[in-house]
Amino acid sequence: MKKIVVEICLGTTCFVMGGAGLEDFMELLSEAEREQVTLKPSTCIGLCKDRAYGRAPYARVDGEAVAEATPASLVSKIREVLGK
Amino acid sequence: MQCQNNATRIKREILIRLLELFNEGKLQTEARQLPYTMYPKGSADVRCCIYKDRAVSRLRSIAALGWAAEEDIDDSKSLNEYAREALERTALSGPVMTVLDIACQGCVNNRYYITDVCQGCIARPCMVNCPKEAISIVGGRSIIDPDKCIDCGKCKSVCPYNAVTKVSVPCEEACPVGAITKNKTGQATIDFALCISCGRCMRSCPFGAVMEKSQVIDVARALRSEKEVVAMLAPAIVGQFPAEIEQIVTGLLRLGFDRVVEVAHGADTTIRKEAAEFVERMQQGEPFMTTSCCPAYVQTVKKHLPQLAAYVSETATPMHYTALAEKERSAECVTVFIGPCVAKRQEGFEDSCVDYVLTFEEVGAFFVAAEIEVALLEPTEFAEPPSREGRGFAVAGGVAAAVAVYAGVGAGVEPESINGLEARSLKKLELYARTQHASGNLIEVMACEGGCVAGAGAVAVTRSATKAVEDLCRVSCSITTKP
Numbered sequence: 001m002k003k004i005v006v007e008i009c010l011g012t013t014c015f016v017m018g019g020a021g022l023e024d025f026m027e028l029l030s031e032a033e034r035e036q037v038t039l040k041p042s043t044c045i046g047l048c049k050d051r052a053y054g055r056a057p058y059a060r061v062d063g064e065a066v067a068e069a070t071p072a073s074l075v076s077k078i079r080e081v082l083g084k
Numbered sequence: 085m086q087c088q089n090n091a092t093r094i095k096r097e098i099l100i101r102l103l104e105l106f107n108e109g110k111l112q113t114e115a116r117q118l119p120y121t122m123y124p125k126g127s128a129d130v131r132c133c134i135y136k137d138r139a140v141s142r143l144r145s146i147a148a149l150g151w152a153a154e155e156d157i158d159d160s161k162s163l164n165e166y167a168r169e170a171l172e173r174t175a176l177s178g179p180v181m182t183v184l185d186i187a188c189q190g191c192v193n194n195r196y197y198i199t200d201v202c203q204g205c206i207a208r209p210c211m212v213n214c215p216k217e218a219i220s221i222v223g224g225r226s227i228i229d230p231d232k233c234i235d236c237g238k239c240k241s242v243c244p245y246n247a248v249t250k251v252s253v254p255c256e257e258a259c260p261v262g263a264i265t266k267n268k269t270g271q272a273t274i275d276f277a278l279c280i281s282c283g284r285c286m287r288s289c290p291f292g293a294v295m296e297k298s299q300v301i302d303v304a305r306a307l308r309s310e311k312e313v314v315a316m317l318a319p320a321i322v323g324q325f326p327a328e329i330e331q332i333v334t335g336l337l338r339l340g341f342d343r344v345v346e347v348a349h350g351a352d353t354t355i356r357k358e359a360a361e362f363v364e365r366m367q368q369g370e371p372f373m374t375t376s377c378c379p380a381y382v383q384t385v386k387k388h389l390p391q392l393a394a395y396v397s398e399t400a401t402p403m404h405y406t407a408l409a410e411k412e413r414s415a416e417c418v419t420v421f422i423g424p425c426v427a428k429r430q431e432g433f434e435d436s437c438v439d440y441v442l443t444f445e446e447v448g449a450f451f452v453a454a455e456i457e458v459a460l461l462e463p464t465e466f467a468e469p470p471s472r473e474g475r476g477f478a479v480a481g482g483v484a485a486a487v488a489v490y491a492g493v494g495a496g497v498e499p500e501s502i503n504g505l506e507a508r509s510l511k512k513l514e515l516y517a518r519t520q521h522a523s524g525n526l527i528e529v530m531a532c533e534g535g536c537v538a539g540a541g542a543v544a545v546t547r548s549a550t551k552a553v554e555d556l557c558r559v560s561c562s563i564t565t566k567p
Contacts, residue, residue, distance in 0.1 A: 010326035012458050016100075016448035017093055019326075021545045041326075043459050 003038045004081055006074060007060040011044025018070075019057035025071035029078065037078060090130075091292030096449055097122070098144045099300055103453035105167075106304045112171060115163040118145055136186070143184040147295035150176050150302065153184045154273075170301045179276040180296050180429045181286065183264075187293035190270035191253045196233060196240060198226045201247035210239035210248065258288035260505040260531070261388055278387055282380040282505070282531045283426030283540025296426050296541075299440045300449065306418045306440070307340035315341040316406045318423030319348045320478035320536040323552025324444045324544045325451070330463030335456050336422075336447075337464060343410075346466060347421065350406030351377075351474035351486070352563055358399040359491040362526060366496070370395070372522040374513075375483045377401045379431035380531030384505060392517040395527075402477060403428060407437035422447055424478075424539030427531065443541025471563035478553045480504075480535035484528035490563055500524030504533030 008022045009015075023041075026034060047058040047065055059069040061077040101118055105111045119138035123130075130137050143153045145163050149170040198210070204224040211219045211226065218232035219239060226247075228239070240248035255264045255272050263278035264285045272293065274285070286294040306313050315336045322329050333344045354377060365373050376382055376397040385392050400408075407419045420440045421428060432441040442450075451458060473486035484499035491497050500523050502509050513529070516522040532538040537549040544552075 010459055012325070012448070012451045012456060015326045016096055016445070016452055016543055018089075020543055020548075023548075024545070044457050 003036055004062050004078060005038050005040050005060075006062075006078065007040045007042040007045065008069075009043075009045045009047070009056075009058045009060075010041050011048060013048040014044070014057035017056035019059075022057060022059060022069055022071060022074065025074040025078075028071055028075045033078065033082065036082065089290075091290065092445075094130075094141070095144060095148075095292060095295065096445060098141065098148050099298065099446060099449035100452045102145060102148055102167075103300060103304060103449055106301060107453055111301070112164050112168040115145065115149075115167040118142075118163060140184065140187045143187060144292075144295060147182050147184065148298045148300065150297050150299060152179075152182045152297060153295070154182060167301075171305065173302070176297065176299060176302065176433070178281075178430050178433045179274070179279060180281045180426060180433075181274055181276075181279060181283070182295055182297055183272050183274055184293050184295060185271050187291050188271045188289075189291045189293070190266065190272075192251055193266070194235065194250070194252050194256060195230060196228055196235060196237065197249055197251050198228060198239070199247050199249055200225070201245050202226050202243075203245055203247070205244070207244075209242040209244070213238045213242050254288040254290060255285040255294060258284040260284065260507065260510065261384060264294075280380045280383040280387065280505075280531065281427040281430040284532075286426070287540045296429065296443075298446060299429070299442065300446050303420055303440050303442055304450075306420070309418075312342045312414060312417040313340065314410050314417050314419050315344045316347050316350075316403065316410070316419060316421045317344060318403075318421065318425070318428075318478065318536065319346070319351060319475045320424045320539065320542070320549065320553060321422065321444070322475075322556045323537075323549040324424070324542060325448065325458045327458035327461065328463060329556065330465055331458050331461040333464040333466070334461040335451055335458045338456055338461070339450050339454055341420070343417075344464075344466075345406060345410065346470050346475075347402045347406045347423070348470035348474035348477065349468075350402035350404065350409070351477045352471050353405040353409075354399055354402050354477075355471075355473055355486045355490045355563060358397050359487045359495070361397055361399055362487060362491055362497065363495050366525065371520045372516065372525045372527055373397055374527040374529055375487075377477065377483055378427075378529055378531050378536075379425065380427040381505065381529040383427065383430065384510070384531070388510070389513055389517060392513055395517065401431065402474070403431065404435055404437060407435065411437050424536050424542040425532075426540045443539075444543045445541050448543050469560060472557045472560035473563045475553065475560055476557045478536040479550050480530045480533070481528065482535065483530075484524075484526050486563070487526060497526050498524040499526045499528060502527060502529040503535070505529070505531045 048056045055067040057069050059066045062081050119141040123134050123137045149166050202225045216232045218229045264274050267273045336344050374396050403421050410419050418439045422442050429441040432438040476482035480503040481501045488497035534546045538546040
């Protein structure tokens with residue numbers, strides 16, 4: 001089965017605005033869910049360039065952008081994609 | 085609560101926006117717009133209404149510009165005016181922490197409260213076990229008489245339904261020395277005669293009502309000046325940004341720093357001097373010695389445990405030795421310490437060799453405002469790397485271990501680590517001073533649990549920051565084998 005790719009933006013803006021703790025989302029997933037997810041740290045994905053810092057940190061789940069990402073919001077996005 | 089929450093994000097956003105305005109030369113003409121840019125008409129409220137959000141962000145900006153929110157008596161004073169004064173000042177002075185009164189929620193007092201989960205059971209263990217007969221049954225449910233309650237928590241521990249909850253004031257709970265309390269109007273205030281500048285209230289407040297007076301504008305001005313500006317990087321820097329330490333050096337040079345040095349070099353000096361001091365003190369029959377590099381601990385001794393002062397090492401901190409070496413190299417240079425620590429700013433105010441102190445969070449704001457992608461930068465190598473032990477100062481246990489390694493087996497170092505200042509560890513230290521006896525003979529005290537990597541101004545989460553420091557130490561040379 002094709003795995004869900006979770007890209008966490010490690011651009012300076014996202015990292016400073018809270019991206020530093022995002023990788024913790026993996027711990028919130030069940031073991032079965034974790035097997036279906038690939039974590040891919042990424043250099044700046046460019047979404048902050050409209051200068052809306054308030055919306056960073058960004059991540060992408062299966063290509064779809066998540067603004068103001070938190071470990072919990074990534075988990076719910078992943079579950080949403082898994083449920084499709 | 086680590087640094088990842090919305091209160092921290094808002095604070096960082098303000099630092100970034102102010103630095104951007106500075107970079108564009110618009111700080112003293114457009115700073116007053118900042119609350120309106122952040123909360124434009126029609127935006128969703130964070131607090132009760134948009135006007136409060138704007139008023140709080142104005143106060144946050146005042147602190148970020150380096151001023152005490154407590155001194156904002158006239159709230160019609162424009163941020164432009166504050167910015168102009170910041171651009172003209174020659175120096176900042178303490179105290180470091182500041183409470184934003186209107187941001188403070190005025191949390192209800194610390195107390196135990198019985199929720200409606202209470203079943204009004206007939207066993208009534210809460211009532212039976214309460215030592216003050218403070219609990220009665222009203223309308224089939226337990227209630228606590230606050231006048232009789234002594235906050236012992238027995239009712240909470242015995243309730244089979246977990247119906248008892250402790251309502252707490254986070255800043256008061258977090259402060260290890262009782263310096264922050266609520267005033268008559270219910271708002272938090274800091275007694276600066278007691279405050280040790282550890283920054284824990286700032287990190288714990290869910291409303292972000294405590295901030296530090298920032299020196300970002302002062303540093304931004306220095307970077308624009310003709311003077312040589314030196315960045316002094318604390319050992320905890322690795323892992324704070326998504327880049328190698330050598331890339332961070334490049335980033336700092338891009339920001340306009342002329343020279344970047346590792347404070348771990350100063351730590352090497354601290355290790356050598358502190359090891360010699362330890363041996364001397366033990367020869368004189370002293371029972372123990374404590375370390376002196378944590379500024380919040382040093383302030384704790386000064387303000388709360390003066391009886392311990394005689395046992396605190398007189399060796400200066402890595403920051404001091406690093407700054408001293410720079411000033412000796414060039415008396416004209418501007419020294420900027422960059423670290424995870426809020427209390428270091430207080431230490432900096434009192435050390436004539438240290439001009440400014442920035443936290444990692446503030447450096448992060450500099451990078452963002454200048455649009456520097458640290459992960460994509462070319463590395464700049466250090467000419468001469470410091471020792472493994474010096475770099476290890478950033479993690480709890482590292483300082484005592486370093487002194488032990490340098491002093492050698494014959495010195496008989498028995499290290500003990502006080503990892504985090506709180507009521508219990510303060511009591512322990514008080515006992516050590518009173519009985520003139522401790523479990524070890526070299527007591528390392530770190531105000532933050534985990535060491536400097538867990539400081540209030542850190543960006544990265546403590547776990548990954550600790551790992552990054554340990555990884556760097558592993559590939560560094562020991563102080564005993566260095567020439």
